[in-house]
Amino acid sequence: MSSRRIFATARRLLEQLKHDPRTVLLLLAVPLVLMILLRYLFGSQLTEFNQLAPMLIALFPFTIMFVVTSISMLRERMTGTLERLLTSPISKLEILLGYGLGFGILAVLQVALVLLVTFGPLGMKTSGNLSMLLVFSVLDALMGTSLGLLFSAFANSEFQAVQFLPAFIFPQMLLSGIFIPRNQMPWVLRYLSDIFPLSYAIDGASRTSASTVWTLASSVDLSVVAIAIPLSLALGALTLKRQTS
Amino acid sequence: MRRRSPHIFYRPPKMQTLIVAPTSFVRVDTVLTIERLRVSRGDNLVLDNVTAELASGSVTGLLGASGSGKSTLMRSIVGVQRIDSGKITVLNLPAGAKELRKKLGYVSQSPAVYLDLTVVENLNYFGSIFALPDTRVDEVLERVSLASARKQLASNLSGGQRARLSLALALLPSPAILVLDEPTVGLDPLLREELWDYFHELASQGCTLLVSSHVMDEAERCDDLILLRDGQIIFHASPADLKASTATDNLDSAFLALAKRAENEL
Incomplete structure (x- = not known):
């Protein structure tokens, strides 16, 4: 494995974004606008805002990175640049790690901005661990990236790729505990939500921001998210076929 | 001495006139x-x-x-x-x-290039994948007559220029x-x-x-x-x-x- 090729791929992705400032602006500004909306939606109900905000801080980077990654990988498949890469010395893993690194840098920037605004001007208060909230949010973004890479293999067009948002992300979001706490769900939905990695990401973010006490449940949340990332990257590598029929 | 491609047939353009091809060249025929x-x-x-x-x-x-x-x-x-x-x-x-x-270099029928990168960024990316010196990028750009378009986005290139960029990417590692x-x-007769x-x-x-x-x-x-x-x-x-x-x-x-x-x- 060559770190040169991984860095080159990450740099190439960031260069592509550099030529597309509108996308970068949307990526960074949309989560901020949504947090501001949420803050004024709750008005004086600060307790509710404080409970909901960490979940959304974890959700935004996950969703946005999923969409961005799946579309840009799909483009590589459609324009033939992926085939060019696969017939060059770069390995599948190096391509995927390059994507993870490139979009990971973007995700850190996005999450940092959201945290800055939410805890600054928007006046969110937490009794928990702010740095762990940052860790969870960045891992969520990486999970979005790796799932996006995996799912891009199942789309033949950009139309299909965009439909994966309502098809795969919305169900996870509905059952993640943002709308109804997971332990109050009917048992079928509860078990279903146990399968989705996003549930653990959201749980982890809200748990660590509610209290500084690190529990077994927090460790489980962190482990599931941390394992889901390499797992979907590995599955994603299987979808990168050198030969097609 | 500057690093050269390991392939025996590849020589920097400047030296071409100086080197006489050896007559007893050992090579695989097929x-x-x-x-x-x-x-x-x-x-x-x-x-x-x-x-x-x-x-x-x-x-x-x-x-x-x-x-x-x-x-x-x-x-x-x-x-x-x-x-x-x-x-x-x-x-x-x-x-x-x-x-x-x-x-082995391959150029597919539709140009496989990153449309949202400039010409030179496309070449630099593949240059680092093949671990080539930066000078190689300039040589190849010169060969496919794209040197003047190096800072242009690939999406702004004409069809013929895109085809040449795709060719340049394949030429980069001096394939056998x-x-x-x-x-x-789509190329004009002179360029062809x-x-x-x-x-x-x-x-x-x-x-x-x-x-x-x-x-x-x-x-x-x-x-x-x-x-x-x-x-x-x-x-x-x-x-x-x-x-x-x-x-x-x-x-x-x-x-x-x-x-x-x-x-x-x-």
């Missing part, structure tokens, strides 16, 4: 062997019992109507096409072998074999002439080229011609032999004669 290749896509049999050999340092033209299997044959040689049966050997390795990824799927489509001069220059340095084309005056410039019809090779010889065997004086009439002959045999 660099590419295709044996009884059969490929189907879906229910269609695209290539049927294709057998051919390509000599080292030659320019072979691959001709045939669209749908005759040219692109599929090229993709099979590159190793990105799933094949039903048969065997393709490239530089003594099976097609698609990992070791070949630095030695180049498989080019209609590289001169220049590229064909360059193809022959590469061949004289030992590079083996397989070039598909629709244009007869390009066929005239090949050492060897392979004519595909409905997934089968109906002719494989030099342009001169083709004209002789059909008793014609130009390739246009020669192809017509061959097509009629194939029609009658059916």
Whole structure:
């Protein structure tokens, strides 16, 4: 494995974004606008805002990175640049790690901005661990990236790729505990939500921001998210076929 | 001394006039062997019992109507096409072998470039994948006449410029074999002439080229011609032999004669 090729791929992705400032602006500004909306939606109900905000801080980077990654990988498949890469010395893993690194840098920037605004001007208060909230949010973004890479293999067009948002992300979001706490769900939905990695990401973010006490449940949340990332990257590598029929 | 490509045939352009090609050059005569290749896509049999050999340092033209299997044959040689049966050997390795990824350059019919990167950013990315010195990027840009467009976004290039960028990316690692799927489509005659001069220059340095084309005056410039019809090779010889065997004086009439002959045999 060559770190040169991984860095080159990450740099190439960031260069592509550099030529597309509108996308970068949307990526960074949309989560901020949504947090501001949420803050004024709750008005004086600060307790509710404080409970909901960490979940959304974890959700935004996950969703946005999923969409961005799946579309840009799909483009590589459609324009033939992926085939060019696969017939060059770069390995599948190096391509995927390059994507993870490139979009990971973007995700850190996005999450940092959201945290800055939410805890600054928007006046969110937490009794928990702010740095762990940052860790969870960045891992969520990486999970979005790796799932996006995996799912891009199942789309033949950009139309299909965009439909994966309502098809795969919305169900996870509905059952993640943002709308109804997971332990109050009917048992079928509860078990279903146990399968989705996003549930653990959201749980982890809200748990660590509610209290500084690190529990077994927090460790489980962190482990599931941390394992889901390499797992979907590995599955994603299987979808990168050198030969097609 | 500045780092050079490990391939023996590659020399920096500046030194070309100084170096006289050695007469006792030891090389493998056949660099590419295709044996009884059969490929189907879906229910269609695209290539049927294709057998051919390509000599080292030659320019072979691959001709045939669209749908005759040219692109599929090229993709099979590159190793990105799933094949039903048969065997393709490239530089003594099976097609698609990992070791070949630095030695075989492929340009697909539609330019495979990053449209949202500039010309030089496209080249730099692949330059670092192949671990090439930065000077190599400038050399290649010069060769495909894109030096003046280096800072332009690939999406703003004309069709012909994009095709040349795609070619430049394949040329970058100085491959020993180049498989080019209609590289001169959309180019003006002057530029086409220049590229064909360059193809022959590469061949004289030992590079083996397989070039598909629709244009007869390009066929005239090949050492060897392979004519595909409905997934089968109906002719494989030099342009001169083709004209002789059909008793014609130009390739246009020669192809017509061959097509009629194939029609009658059916």
